[in-house]
Amino acid sequence: MDLNGYLSSLQQALANATGTSSPEVQEASARLAQTLEPALRLTLMELASDVASEVTLRLEGAVVEVRLRGGSPELVVEQQPDGVADVTEPLAPPAPPAPPEAPAPEDDGSQTRVTLRVAESLKSRIDDAATRDGVSVNTWLVRAAQQQLAGPSGNESRTSSSGRRMTGWVR
Incomplete structure (x- = not known):
């Protein structure tokens, strides 16, 4: 090009x-x-x-x-x-470890309905992740929110990413 x-x-x-x-x-x-x-x-x-x-x-x-x-x-x-x-991508990072189980929510017996609008590509990725984990999309999203709100556990640290990824090889 x-x-x-x-x-x-x-x-x-x-x-x-x-x-x-x-x-x-x-x-x-x-x-x-x-x-x-x-x-x-x-x-x-x-x-x-x-x-x-x-x-x-x-x-x-x-x-x-x-x-x-x-x-x-x-x-x-x-x-x-x-x-x-x-196998053509030798510098690919290893798969991330399975996320830890989210703590049980503080259930006061009430629930609230939320409408969430996401890009179609993100929705597909969420569907795939929920299927991989063997749970519904709702359950997966609730767990993800709980994990995010719980913050890093132990000595894990969160890093921000620009969303840009360049992979490949050079001769």
């Missing part, structure tokens, strides 16, 4: 926006476009990686990855046979 065309298009749009400005503004615009090129290239690669992750979530049995080859990103689609782990 050649990013140069996209970067040239952005540079041309900036030049067109400043085309009727003074020569000083046009020169500053050209220098700004040149200075921002590495950041724009990285942002486009992050976008490609995020899109690949979204596509992978929606495909069954296929993994879409963005790999860096010769300084240019490359999209790779691999079909995963049923029950076979991805």
